[in-house]
Amino acid sequence: MKFNISDTFNKDLTADVITSNSRRQVLDAAFSFVTPKKPSAPQLIHVSDEMAKTLNISKSELSSKSFLNLFSGTDSYPETAPYAMCYGGHQFGQWAGQLGDGRAINLFELKSKNKRWALQLKGAGETPYSRSADGLAVLRSSIREYLCSEAMFHLGVPTTRALSLCLTGDKVLRDIMYNGNSKYEPGAIVCRVAPSFVRFGNFEIFAARNDQKQLKQLTDYTIKQFFNHLGTPKKQTYIAFFAEVAQLTLKMIIEWQRVGFTHGVMNTDNMSILGLTIDYGPYGWLEGFDYSWTPNTTDAQHRRYAYGSQPNMGLWNLYQLANALYPLVNDAKPFEEILEKYKKSYGLESLDMMRSKLGLSKPEDDDALLVSQLEDLLLEAETDMTIFFRTLSDFDYKSFKNFDLEFYLSLSLYDLSKLKQKTFIKKWRSWFSNYSQRLAKEALIFNTKKQQMDAVNPKYVLRNYISQMVIEAAEKEDYSMLDEVYNMIKNPYDNQEQFNKWFAKRPEWARHKVGCSMLSCSS
Numbered sequence: 001m002k003f004n005i006s007d008t009f010n011k012d013l014t015a016d017v018i019t020s021n022s023r024r025q026v027l028d029a030a031f032s033f034v035t036p037k038k039p040s041a042p043q044l045i046h047v048s049d050e051m052a053k054t055l056n057i058s059k060s061e062l063s064s065k066s067f068l069n070l071f072s073g074t075d076s077y078p079e080t081a082p083y084a085m086c087y088g089g090h091q092f093g094q095w096a097g098q099l100g101d102g103r104a105i106n107l108f109e110l111k112s113k114n115k116r117w118a119l120q121l122k123g124a125g126e127t128p129y130s131r132s133a134d135g136l137a138v139l140r141s142s143i144r145e146y147l148c149s150e151a152m153f154h155l156g157v158p159t160t161r162a163l164s165l166c167l168t169g170d171k172v173l174r175d176i177m178y179n180g181n182s183k184y185e186p187g188a189i190v191c192r193v194a195p196s197f198v199r200f201g202n203f204e205i206f207a208a209r210n211d212q213k214q215l216k217q218l219t220d221y222t223i224k225q226f227f228n229h230l231g232t233p234k235k236q237t238y239i240a241f242f243a244e245v246a247q248l249t250l251k252m253i254i255e256w257q258r259v260g261f262t263h264g265v266m267n268t269d270n271m272s273i274l275g276l277t278i279d280y281g282p283y284g285w286l287e288g289f290d291y292s293w294t295p296n297t298t299d300a301q302h303r304r305y306a307y308g309s310q311p312n313m314g315l316w317n318l319y320q321l322a323n324a325l326y327p328l329v330n331d332a333k334p335f336e337e338i339l340e341k342y343k344k345s346y347g348l349e350s351l352d353m354m355r356s357k358l359g360l361s362k363p364e365d366d367d368a369l370l371v372s373q374l375e376d377l378l379l380e381a382e383t384d385m386t387i388f389f390r391t392l393s394d395f396d397y398k399s400f401k402n403f404d405l406e407f408y409l410s411l412s413l414y415d416l417s418k419l420k421q422k423t424f425i426k427k428w429r430s431w432f433s434n435y436s437q438r439l440a441k442e443a444l445i446f447n448t449k450k451q452q453m454d455a456v457n458p459k460y461v462l463r464n465y466i467s468q469m470v471i472e473a474a475e476k477e478d479y480s481m482l483d484e485v486y487n488m489i490k491n492p493y494d495n496q497e498q499f500n501k502w503f504a505k506r507p508e509w510a511r512h513k514v515g516c517s518m519l520s521c522s523s
Contacts, residue, residue, distance in 0.1 A: 014029045093316075203219065220233040390454070390503075465510035
């Protein structure tokens with residue numbers, strides 16, 4: 001393999017002067033050089049063919065020993081220097097101090113097809129930022145990260161990507177639910193890919209330490225490499241930079257809400273400066289539509305990062321980034337104006353997003369009421385979000401009088417006894433009547449409306465129970481389901497009749513099963 005190596009982060013920014021791989025507070029530096037741990041018996045179990053093509057890696061190279069060795073951490077690419085980033089973060093609303101790449105090691109940056117990509121191994125061993133952890137990852141969490149990265153990309157959600165998934169041949173001790181039941185699990189490594197892995201927390205750590213030299217150096221670097229259209233660094237450039245980050249963050253969260261994705265752990269160290277979904281841990285997709293739902297057991301009591309709270313948590317995290325960048329500007333007003341714009345923009349863009357899900361393209365004054373009434377109905381009974389909106393495109397307003405409402409609701413409703421409640425059915429019929437009249441104003445032919453709706457309402461999402469089934473098969477060395485699901489998620493908006501078994505409500509056995517309904521930060 002021959003890559004066009006183009007390292008910048010570990011060339012333009014300050015390196016840790018200590019080169020020993022000891023856990024410590026790293027001062028006056030943006031990163032530390034680290035060597036990945038060599039696995040005992042690496043095995044490649046899956047590759048994203050599309051990501052490989054993007055990186056200009058041929059099919060023959062994917063099956064080579066050199067590919068396996070490089071992306072399992074066995075070997076380093078010639079004349080490169082792997083490293084781990086230093087950053088801090090607010091975790092569940094509290095400043096946690098230094099965090100950093102505790103189990104991620106950046107291999108190098110490359111250029112391919114006029115784009116820059118950073119490649120990073122997750123689970124490749126200890127770094128100075130590992131604290132009390134071992135820097136390793138297990139197969140179940142690695143499968144979830146690998147599949148979800150690619151699923152989100154094909155859903156049209158801004159995200160980091162994944163190139164490969166390897167077993168290490170080593171066993172890793174984990175307590176999945178943090179309840180004292182530790183066990184050894186197969187170790188694994190995912191190669192993650194993104195233009196950059198810089199996070200809000202990279203800026204926060206320097207601001208917290210009053211290290212304005214490193215803060216300015218990092219901000220100038222980020223603008224130069226990823227926002228160079230803003231011009232040379234100065235106060236106005238820093239403000240414009242923050243405004244773009246706010247808009248990118250808003251766009252990402254709007255897309256999360258559109259497909260029913262809940263990140264589960266929106267700490268500031270898990271917020272990408274490029275507005276990419278990053279760090280796939282205790283995530284999940286809404287099954288029953290529920291604003292208060294969170295997949296994260298750590299967040300079960302306070303539900304800080306529940307589905308409906310994500311827009312506000314994005315805003316809260318942007319406040320922390322604004323505080324970190326403030327020393328470069330020394331004027332709070334422009335930051336406040338940008339944050340206020342985020343609030344206003346979310347309401348408008350969220351409504352536009354819901355219009356698209358309903359097949360409405362011509363704004364009307366009553367659209368907000370129509371949407372809020374629908375959301376109230378969805379919250380009244382456990383209704384599968386993905387199935388409800390996907391099948392909604394089959395509704396023909398011209399044939400409303402013959403519409404079989406009970407049958408339609410039965411497709412997405414978890415408790416079918418609700419169909420026998422006259423008040424429940426009456427409210428739904430009233431809403432569909434209003435919706436029918438609203439669609440009539442669009443004057444679209446049925447097939448056009450259906451195509452537009454199916455393009456934004458996915459048929460297939462990576463439900464937690466599907467991931468769990470893949471994991472359980474893989475732990476028995478059966479990777480056929482991994483490949484099947486990978487191929488399904490590449491075309492989530494297509495009908496793909498061969499995958500119809502995955503277009504179904506969550507089975508009852510998965511309602512309370514660990515890995516399906518209950519996930520921890522170890523997941």
